[in-house]
Amino acid sequence: MTQSVVVQVGQCGNQVGCCFWDLALREHAAVNQKGIYDEAISSFFRNVDTRVVGDGSSISKGKIRSLKARAVLIDMEEGVVNEILQGPLRDVFDSKQLITDISGSGNNWAVGHKVFGNLYREQILEKLRKSAEHCDCLQCFFIIHSMGGGTGSGLGTFLLKVLEDEFPEVYRFVTSVYPSSEDDVITSPYNSILAMKELNEHADCVLPIDNQSLFDIISRIDLVVSSGKLGPTVKQDSLVTSSARALKRHKKPFDAMNNIVANLLLHLTSSARFEGSLNMDLNEISMNLVPFPQLHYLVSSLTPLYTLADVNIPPRRLDQMFSDAFNKDHQLIQADPKHSLYLACALMVRGNVQISDLRRNIERLKPSLQFVSWNQEGWKTSLCSVPPVGHSHSLLALANNTCVKPTFIELRERFMRLYKKKAHLHHYLQVEGMEESCFTEAVSSLSALIQEYNQLDATKSVPVEDVPRLSIAV
């Protein structure tokens, strides 16, 4: 069994990260009734005897004493991290695994990347090495950050290069929160585009998320749940509130949204941690979903979003879960995969679902989806027997689909609107190591990516022709 380390950078990264750890603890508590430290828990947590000081404190087997998250928390302001360390999760984090500063990055990618990057490079390396040493077999780094700000965006992407150089064999999965069009940070397009270049070059796999989509999903759930439309069979529990049971509902609007992202990460790793009849490890994600190294952006959708009181879900409801996964309203970014071109699609199912249910739904939904000519029947599937907390089954669909293109195009447009006027540029250029070429290179990197998607889209309407086969002399 392998381990993963979560690196949460910036305000957004740390807030999402916090939700993630809370949910992970709940999930393992629900599954692991006996309190034994097993391989599933060890994928995200260390077992530590807090009475022992120093390195000897890790315990590999036996009862759980004190769980420590395999996490590194980075923020250039103290507010968020301090709040985490004073909150209910304070004992889960190792105080030695933090890197904080006071002044913040001022929503400036250059400050995050160049200034703080250089300043904290050694410390970052040291903390990462430490967390790697605590792992038996480190498979993956999960980086959580936002694209629009300064720390998550700048320092978060600086990290990627460090990880690539220092741990080339370990996968880098990045969960990036993209700014929505009504984002209140004026320079977010600059930050995002500069960060995109780094993601293009140094990430193995990126899961883009945007706040608008998360917000829409939350609103829709609220509407249905409060209107009582689904009748008495709907519990007041949902993906939204499952972790906030102990807290007041909707303490902060972002809590519910962050919960969805936390669920996404948990679901992604569920088949690697828990048993099932068709396992899917993390290295299989990039193997199957990344046909060409640059095209590593995966659109995700999680269903169902509310639990139902029945335990044995009749097939119709189960099938609804599959249908919803392809619906544009369930995607975690503004995207419509059904009307774009699929390069690859993965369906990760949790709970009491069998291979026949999976196959039936693939057959049913296939005709309405367009797949690229060289991968007409390519589906990656996995079945994990352990459902998420509060649900009897759930589905995560990961799609490598050209529907990411509009997000990138829009980002580029917003960038160009600012850049043409050289608005706020001086904030960036006054940072040492920044030049205008950084901007132009970043935009061309993005344009090249958009062009690749364009070329693929162009093949959509062309009828599929088989390539002539090798002819053999008999």
Next chain:
Amino acid sequence: MAVVTVQLGQCGNQIGFEVFDALFTDSQCSQGFCSKRENEAYQASCTERFFREENGVPIARAVLVDMEPKVINQMLSKAAQPGRWKYDQHARFCQKQGSGNNWAYGYSVHGPKHAESIMNLIQKEVEKCDSLSGFFIIMSIAGGTGSGLGAFLTQHLQDHYSNALKMNQIIWPYGTGEVIVQNYNSILTLSHLYRSSDALLVHENDAVHKICAKLMSTKQISFRDINQVLAHQLGSVFQPTHSAECSFHYRTNPLGDLMEHLVPHPEFKMLGVRTIPQMSETSLPYSTFTWNGLLKRLRQMLISNAKMDEGIDWQVRPPLPKLPPPGKMCLNREQHFNTSLANLLILRGKDVQNANLEGFRDPALYTSWLGPADAFSAWKTPRAFNRYERSAALVSNGQFFVRPLDAVVGKAWNMFASKAYIHQYTKFGIEEEDFLDSFTLLEQVVASYRNL
């Protein structure tokens, strides 16, 4: 003579468990429809072949290999039920991280790194056999470990145990994928196995799935259900049968005999199995069959290329005795007539000696260069299998797999032409030439089978 099984990857281990379970359950079954003495001889033969005894508990002659621990742990604990059989706790090889569905990783990284340790475990198991008949290697061809590491290991077994026979039980994935790169993994595996294995017994997920749906009436089909049907099919082939010479003794070397009869030419190694009847446990007590009825249906399944006893196309007929002119050859292909190179029929149950096998001795079923005298053989035992009063299994080397193989090669070729995913393979040393070699070999196999 004993058979040592190597279970590879998630698929190989999950299936291996069901196979041993089915073999054990059947051998312990008291409802054999035969004499007590017969039953005992059957039991003894089965036990010797697939199990060894340790403190009165049967231990499966198996080595469990996987690159990540979850599945093996599950199978080991599943098997250790009181009063049943066990796996040897030490006959396992595990790593921490899987092969990521990457054939190149399984073959070029895991293979060289772990082959020695795995071969040591296999050697230990071999040493515990009085005499070794050969190996079963159970693997899927779609993933990374079963396929890549499986190909590597089979080569090693070829080198180290050149006198023992190797039969790879390969699991053919669903057409609408389980793994996106399954076609690449399949062609790489098949081409390598073709060079180092003695026979490939192919089990298709799609076919077995349909059997579960139509014949077994399983509502929500799980992989467990599929694996159990598969285990039934394997058991009906490899459980003991009487030897040809003397019908009081059980055949000692099934693998050797099977290979001799079914693989007369190294270019034709792909075998398929059909069993009849196949039904759910609840229907069993209410059904009776005659040998005539069963064999007639089985024969039609063979020639019309049906994978199960339902929806058989009775229009398909063998070609007329006199040689048709070249133009007429196409007609047969359109009718989907399945020409066989060799067939092995295994009959189990009541009054098996009365079964009429003439239908299978019709020369029209076979290719022109190998007549039924050489191409057809039959094994029998009066002891019923798995409580089916009468049952038959047909292992066939014929045109069964032309279409699926052609489809997989075609899809892999289309993907290869676009170079998609190739970087994942070249990363670990599998270059484009390796792909081309595989394509060439398999096109050759397709062509050879087409021309039977």
